[in-house]
Amino acid sequence: IVIVIIAVVLGLTLRQNKSEFESTFLSRCEKFDQYDCKKVWDAFQQAYVNKDPCKVPVEAYDPLIAAAPFKPQCNRMMFWSKTKDVVHGFTEKRDCFVTLEDTLLGSVLDGLTWCGKEGSKDTFTNGCPGWSDCENNTVRSFWIRASAAFADVACGNVTAMLNGSINTPFNPTSIFASVEVPRFIASRVKNLNVVMVIQKNNISNCTDPSLKNLRQSIDTGITFSCKDVSESQIQECGSKPEIACGACW
Numbered sequence: 664i665v666i667v668i669i670a671v672v673l674g675l676t677l678r679q680n681k682s683e684f685e686s687t688f689l690s691r692c693e694k695f696d697q698y699d700c701k702k703v704w705d706a707f708q709q710a711y712v713n714k715d716p717c718k719v720p721v722e723a724y725d726p727l728i729a730a731a732p733f734k735p736q737c738n739r740m741m742f743w744s745k746t747k748d749v750v751h752g753f754t755e756k757r758d759c760f761v762t763l764e765d766t767l768l769g770s771v772l773d774g775l776t777w778c779g780k781e782g783s784k785d786t787f788t789n790g791c792p793g794w795s796d797c798e799n800n801t802v803r804s805f806w807i808r809a810s811a812a813f814a815d816v817a818c819g820n821v822t823a824m825l826n827g828s829i830n831t832p833f834n835p836t837s838i839f840a841s842v843e844v845p846r847f848i849a850s851r852v853k854n855l856n857v858v859m860v861i862q863k864n865n866i867s868n869c870t871d872p873s874l875k876n877l878r879q880s881i882d883t884g885i886t887f888s889c890k891d892v893s894e895s896q897i898q899e900c901g902s903k904p905e906i907a908c909g910a911c912w
């Protein structure tokens with residue numbers, strides 16, 4: 664009996680408690696059916712655990728993408744650049760489009776910071792390198808890998824919301840321009856429809872020279888369109904379910 668008690672007490676003290684991060688990951692994951700969240704968590708951890716947080720290449724997340732693959736949702740896929748709040752404000756209310764942040768991996772990791780440390784099997788949420796502190800940082804590599812995988816399955820009519828309140832709505836250094844657009848292939852994607860979000864003090868619109876670059880950089884065979892749409896019109900469509908998705912703008 665004494666031995667059993669010692670073994671149990673030892674087992675309990677040695678067993679690592681689930682971190683708050685792991686709990687968040689798993690509870691967000693469990694909102695999606697058809698995925699084995701423990702398997703997804705294990706595939707996620709192997710990308711960065713016990714590594715220098717600045718030495719996690721994009722490919723480190725390949726096994727994670729394989730464990731939770733993206734499903735093509737033709738004609739409903741929404742990309743964005745510098746319009747995160749407008750886009751999600753809309754997609755939260757209406758089931759018209761699917762963004763990366765609506766998929767399992769995107770929604771589980773949205774807004775989170777994480778990294779590992781050499782010599783430790785833990786996940787840390789403090790003291791992790793910032794987005795531009797080093798090239799191969801743990802969080803940035805994930806978003807690049809996930810964005811690439813999401814763009815790889817893009818099909819049919821693809822929509823992108825760009826920001827008319829900045830100088831260069833199609834910025835070559837953005838994930839949208841550098842990772843996603845190059846993966847749109849004519850055999851899968853029919854049209855790229857840009858929605859230029861226009862606010863009161865907009866400084867650019869669909870006539871911006873950067874949009875010409877976008878038109879020229881897409882795969883031949885993909886047709887391109889751009890429409891200036893006011894932010895208030897997007898919000899109105901978000902709050903009026905009687906307006907059909909296709910009639911929003």
Ligand code: AVW
Nearest residue numbers: 742743744745746747763794795810837838839840843
């Ligand atoms: P974004 P993207 N520091 O609005 O085209 C911290 O520029 O690049 O649009 N976080 C950053 C930084 C930074 N300097 N830069 C970017 N981020 C993060 C995935 C931050 O979380 C979707 F499918 C910001 O909200 C879109 O089509 C996010 O990256 C496309 O990639 C987007 O930055 C949007 O990427």
